[in-house]
Amino acid sequence: MIRNILVIMGVFVCLGGCSLAPKYQQPGIPISETWPQGEAYENTQAVSGIPTAQELNWQDFFTDQKLKKIIETALDNNRDLRIAVLNVEKARAQYGVRRAELFPAVDASGAWTKQRRSKDLIDPEESRTVEQYSADLGIASWEIDFFGRIRSLKDQALEEYMATEQACRSAQIALISEVARAYLTLAADKESLNLARFTFKSQQDSYNLILGNYQIGLATRIDLRRAQTQADVAQRDVQRYIQLAAQDRNALNLLAGTQVPDAMLPVDLGSVPPVSEISAGLSSRVLLNRPDIVAAEHRLKGAYAFIGAARAAFFPRISLTASMGTASDELSGLFGAGSGTWNFAPRIAMPIFDPRIWAALRVSKADRKIILAEYEKTIQTAFRETADALAVQGTIDRQVAAQESIVDATTETYSLSNERYNLGIDGYLSVLDAHRSLYAQQQTLISLQLAKTANQITLYAVLGGGGRPFQSTKL
Incomplete structure (x- = not known):
């Protein structure tokens, strides 16, 4: 009989696995397959020999050795990234729970009971005290997945796990780019501080x-007060940039998850080596490999699987309870001849009238539409972020060149105004105006130089570069 039970269980396992989930088909991309064209995007076309962002490791993209060490420290110590990694482990464990529901859970149990019965409930020759020992091995309420309900929930959990894994890669990319931007911002504010100090000394x-x-x-x-005003402005800016540099360092320490040593900090923006060149690729379809888009697609696949589970709820649910063991009224006879017991109790439940099932199916279909819209929005957002970065890339060099020319011109204007004042030709007001213009244009040049390098990092991130492959154990 035990052999027959095992054979029947094996047949049930083989017959299970039918899925009622709709077949997944990748949706079309809701964006143009070509990058934007126009005056703002000149010199942004793909060039042979230049790798795409996803082909270039972050260790090769960044050339500043100090920055690379800080990024490595952040990847090891940042708490947000640590939470993202733990969420991956949690999602993997949840998938393991769902997958385990496909198989029966076998329990072993042992019991000893001793009971005192009423004389009114027994025959005169029977003992009032009853003692029983038992040992059993069995399966309790194992649902046989004929219509794929559990399998669909398992598939949904798998897709959620894979989406969480991609979300962890997105967190890595975001962390790397944020560390680099914080590093550059600190360098720019230090350069602005040096400019403010030089200006203060000059004034x-x-x-x-x-x-x-x-x-x-x-x-x-009035000339004296005007000169004093400019000196005070420069002194104020010195203190402001000291404050900003301190706050920039605090932000860098938070991202790194630890105190960054002074020796690893940048001196100024000019001392930071440029990053490597990257190409956006020939087609915008490269965005489909971005981790956040891949994660959104996994969630969409999970929504398809959830529809299968909702559909399976309309069909019978078959469960099995079975056990085999031994029982005796004496402990010494527990494993003796004739003490064997077994139990085999299959059960089927068929929904007849339950409006909640229809409502659950409608909810699952609505969820799929919502997640599809979120998937498409994620693609559109990625396209917009990349297009914005390409627009900056196509114009920033001309902006910097024009600003450098402006700085050269205002420098000469200031020098000439100072000479004319010393010769008594002009008043000090012209010197004051020339210096204000020079100081403002020098600050603007630093901001544009920061924007140029920061945009290269942004372009690398929005194209999906910088994510380390997540090392997970085999499922």
Whole structure:
């Protein structure tokens, strides 16, 4: 009989596995397959020999050795990334729970009971005290997955696990780019601090010179106050950039998950080596390999599987309870001849009237439409982010070149205005205006240089570069 039970269970396992989930077909991409064209996108076309972002490891993309060490530290210590990795482990464990439901859970049990019965409930010759020992090995309420309900839920859990794994890669990419931007921002603010300090010293020297002239009657009081104003502005900016540099370092420490040593910090923006060149590729379909888009597609596949589980709820659910063991009224006779027992109890439940099943099916179909829209929006957002970065890439060099020319011109204007003031041709107001313009244009140049390098990092990130393959154990 035991052999027959095992044979029947094997047949049930083989017959299970029918799936009612709709067949998945990858949706069309809701964007143009070519990158935007126009004046803003000149010199952004793919060039042979230049790798795409996903072909270039972040260790090769970044050339600054200090920055690479900070990124490695962040990948090991950042708490947000650690949470993302733990979420992957959690999703994998949840998938393991769902997959285990396909197989019967075998339990072993042992029991000893001793009971005192009423005389009114027994025959005169029977003992009032009853003692029983038993040992059993059995299966309790194992659902045989004829219509794929459990298998569909298992597939959904698998897709969620894979989506979480891709989300972890997205977190890695975001962390790498954020560390690099924080590093560059600190470098730019340090360069602005150096400029403010140089300007303050220059304006302080001018103020001392005008003060001397004022004391001997060669300068007016208004010229003295104007010179003092410029020196005070520069001193204010020195303190402001000291504050910004400290806050930038705090942000870098938070991203790195630990205190970044002084020796690993940048001196200024000019000391940071440029990153490697990358290509956007010939087609926007390269975005489909971005981890966040891959994760969205896995969730869409999971929605298809959930529809299969909702459909399976309309069909009978078959479960099996079976056990075999031994029982005796004496412990010494527990495994003796004639003490064997067995139990075989299949059960079938067929839904007749349950409006919740129809509602659950409608919910699953609505979820699929929602997740499809989210998948398409993720693609559109990725396309917009890449197009914006390409627009900056196509124009930033001309902006920087124009700004450098402006700085050269304002530098000469300031020098000439200073000479004319010293010769008594012009008042100090022209010198003041020339210096204000020079200082503002120098600050703008630093901002554009930061924007240029930061945009290269942004382009690398939005194209899906920088994600390390997630090392997971075999399922």
